[in-house]
Amino acid sequence: LNKSLASFTTFRIGGPADYYLEPLDKDDVVNVIKYFQANASPFMIIGNASNLLISDQGYRGAVLNLESALGDVRKEGDFVVAEAGAHLAKFVDFCVQRGLGGVEMLAGIPGTIGGAVIMNAGAYGGEISDHLVEVEVLREGKIIWIRKEEGGFSYRRSGFTRDVVLAARFKPPRMDKTELMRRRRELLVKRNLAQPVNYPNAGSIFKNPSGTYAAKLIESAGLKGLKHGGAQISDRHGNFIVNTGSARAGDVLELIREAQHEVFKKFKVRLELEVKLIGFNEEDLKAVA
Numbered sequence: 001l002n003k004s005l006a007s008f009t010t011f012r013i014g015g016p017a018d019y020y021l022e023p024l025d026k027d028d029v030v031n032v033i034k035y036f037q038a039n040a041s042p043f044m045i046i047g048n049a050s051n052l053l054i055s056d057q058g059y060r061g062a063v064l065n066l067e068s069a070l071g072d073v074r075k076e077g078d079f080v081v082a083e084a085g086a087h088l089a090k091f092v093d094f095c096v097q098r099g100l101g102g103v104e105m106l107a108g109i110p111g112t113i114g115g116a117v118i119m120n121a122g123a124y125g126g127e128i129s130d131h132l133v134e135v136e137v138l139r140e141g142k143i144i145w146i147r148k149e150e151g152g153f154s155y156r157r158s159g160f161t162r163d164v165v166l167a168a169r170f171k172p173p174r175m176d177k178t179e180l181m182r183r184r185r186e187l188l189v190k191r192n193l194a195q196p197v198n199y200p201n202a203g204s205i206f207k208n209p210s211g212t213y214a215a216k217l218i219e220s221a222g223l224k225g226l227k228h229g230g231a232q233i234s235d236r237h238g239n240f241i242v243n244t245g246s247a248r249a250g251d252v253l254e255l256i257r258e259a260q261h262e263v264f265k266k267f268k269v270r271l272e273l274e275v276k277l278i279g280f281n282e283e284d285l286k287a288v289a
Helices: 026-038 088-097 113-118 177-194 214-220 249-267 282-287
Strands: 016-021 043-046 052-054 059-065 073-076 079-083 132-139 142-147 164-170 231-233 241-243 276-278
Touching: 026 059, 026 132, 026 164, 052 249, 073 088, 079 088, 088 113, 088 177, 113 164, 214 249, 231 249, 241 249, 249 282
Parallel strands: 016 059, 043 059, 052 276
Antiparallel strands: 073 079, 079 164, 132 142, 132 164, 231 241
16 A cells, blocks of 8 residues: 555656555466556556656555566467566566577566567667557457457557557567677667666657657757756766656656757657656646647
8 A cells, every 4th residue: 555656667767556556477467457547546557657656745546566467478389478577687688598589688677478479679770569469458358359450450549459469479580590699689788888877767758750759859959968956868878857856757757858948940850759758737738738
């Protein structure tokens, strides 16, 4: 009860949730979600909470962490099945060790399969949907499999935002294991050099506008290094806001507003959020919509 969420997010920011639950297995997950849905009780699911900004007031409802209940990655014939709570790093390593490629670019993304599928996470020209076959979801009280073609995938979007993702089935192509390990290592080094991995953050704050990069626009607007309270627009990567040690959600929100305002004023481009805002009031949400 009244559990602080800050320690569960990669931002290390966030107030308390009314209830925090860690289901033990898939049946637990399905039963508790059906209960909340039947009683119209608000709930949200977190994995690694790597793309969330939770308000300082927290979340009025229940938070479910699926890492323990749905953390398995396994081989089923020619397919790889990854459960929603499995970390992307675990999924990538599982594939690379078996000479299965096309997913190695996901290695440095600090998320889980469920969240990555819902937002169609990707990096370095690849997306998680590239070799996806189908997704297992809880929809209207029923467990069903939805084929990729019916998933509504596009840039950082999918059609699963109202579903509970339970697992995903992939068919990565066979590739040389040594080359995959080299490629994964190369991309991790590249990511670590370009991104502020030394400070808590939530990854990319904004989606890249068509034909350009959010980081480039923010840097060109002269905003790299801008601080508000304990939050700072990274001086290493303009599309990252970091927690320098004492940031509050309100500090981050102020920097988001400033970046959106300055980029639109200078370039007439509206920056759309990639990070998800949780627990904020309507006025705050409208200000950064």
